[in-house]
Amino acid sequence: MxxxxxxxxxxxxxxxxxxxxxxxxxxxxxxxxxxxxxxxxxxxxxxxxxxxxxxxxxxxxxxxxxxxxxxxxxxxxxxxxxxxxxxxxxxxxxxxxxxxxxxxxxxxxxxxxxxxxxxxxxxxxxxxxxxxxxxxxxxxxxxxxxxxxxxxxxxxxxxxxxxxxxxxxxxLIHDQGRQPASRQRDPVMPQEPLVQRAIALMESNLELPLGIRELADELDISWRRLDRLFARHLKSSPQQVYLARRLDHAHWLLRKTPHSVMQISLACGFASASSFSRAFRRRHGFTPSRLRRQVLSNRA
The missing domain is CATH 3.40.50.880 (Class I glutamine amidotransferase (GATase) domain)
Structure with missing residues (x-):
């Protein structure tokens, strides 16, 4: 609406x-x-x-x-x-x-x-x-x-x-208006270009996650520098941020799409449903199957 x-x-x-x-x-x-x-x-x-x-x-x-x-x-x-x-x-x-x-x-x-x-x-x-x-x-x-x-x-x-x-x-009491190239969201991160570019690469590669060295190569920096940048600006490692993005996307897929838990685990870069379930529970406090049952129950 x-x-x-x-x-x-x-x-x-x-x-x-x-x-x-x-x-x-x-x-x-x-x-x-x-x-x-x-x-x-x-x-x-x-x-x-x-x-x-x-x-x-x-x-x-x-x-x-x-x-x-x-x-x-x-x-x-x-x-x-x-x-x-x-x-x-x-x-x-x-x-x-x-x-x-x-x-x-x-x-x-x-x-x-x-x-x-x-x-x-x-x-x-x-x-x-x-x-x-x-x-x-x-x-x-x-x-x-x-x-x-x-x-x-x-x-x-x-x-x-x-x-x-x-x-x-x-x-409309609207501001000056956004341009087509404006981002939909203000990045929840410091205005550090390399960190922003790294997270953009993560979001574009959720199904087949890049290794941290691959991310660093794409940014033309060393993986040690990438690690230091994340520690300084996000108080976290690139691996932890990447995993959180994948699991948050999985949460959305479970709520909004009919895909099976296995299909969603693959779409978010997990090789097995068991590893996906363990990581998901650590992140969100419950298993993917439980969330899916809750969603279906609410629709009934």
Missing amino acids: VAFFSAIEPLRIANRIGGRTLFEWDPISRDGEPVVASNGMTLATSCSLREVPQVSSLAVCASFEPESSIDGELVGWLQARAADGCVLGGMDTGCYALAAAGLLDDQTVTLHWECLPDFRARFPKVDAVESVFEVTDEGFSCAGGSAAIDMSLDLIRRRHGDDLAAQVRDQ
């Missing part, structure tokens, strides 16, 4: 300030019926997939468990829109549907940071980056949440100029 309204409200305000209809939109659902958001609120829609008129652009907005709604009907419908020349984009986790339809290969996209490692593993042909939003000739995407405001402000600026975009931003 945050991403959806963050995308639309800047456009509504632009219409009001401009005194005419600069932008129009229609909420669409699979069957044309209202959609219940993750916060429990119901959103009315204008039409079903079969009733959608010819449109110039279309944004797929998704949140938790995006793959649960992807099937042959949706994939075929998205492919037909692309064939008609419609510009397609994804908000929050919407890129899952577009990637499943084979419409993002060799493109640069973004989606919510929490999903990036899983998305990269599932769709290796897509260049998924942790930016606030991306706009290319082929399409557009944003990380969800308030990032949709920045993407809509950029659209207003490109179509109707800086002055209107600034007026809309003031109405």
Whole structure:
């Protein structure tokens, strides 16, 4: 809901300030019926997939468990829109549907940071980056949440100029606006470039973890210097930080995806389920199987 309204409200305000209809939109659902958001609120829609008129652009907005709604009907419908020349984009986790339809290969996209490692593993042909939003000739995407405001402000600026975009931003009491290349999160680490680069490499290599010497080689420094940098700035070793990142990602996968515990252990760089379970319990206080049972119980 945050991403959806963050995308639309800047456009509504632009219409009001401009005194005419600069932008129009229609909420669409699979069957044309209202959609219940993750916060429990119901959103009315204008039409079903079969009733959608010819449109110039279309944004797929998704949140938790995006793959649960992807099937042959949706994939075929998205492919037909692309064939008609419609510009397609994804908000929050919407890129899952577009990637499943084979419409993002060799493109640069973004989606919510929490999903990036899983998305990269599932769709290796897509260049998924942790930016606030991306706009290319082929399409557009944003990380969800308030990032949709920045993407809509950029659209207003490109179509109707800086002055209107600034007026809309003031109405939203929004800051100067983030650029596409802005990171979604402020790194929880000191502003030490080598440490930041090391952690970025870790996050990009969760399934097949790099050795500490390999990390150091990528950074063109010695492994001893890398070890000292982590000790000085994070009071921890590179190995400990790397393991924590892998286990935190495993925690997210167990809560948000249907993958088996074994599949998740492999996706997070563990050779066996037993070693994964022991490390996970030390990190989170309970086993992966217990967390999965709890998640399933809450859904029942």
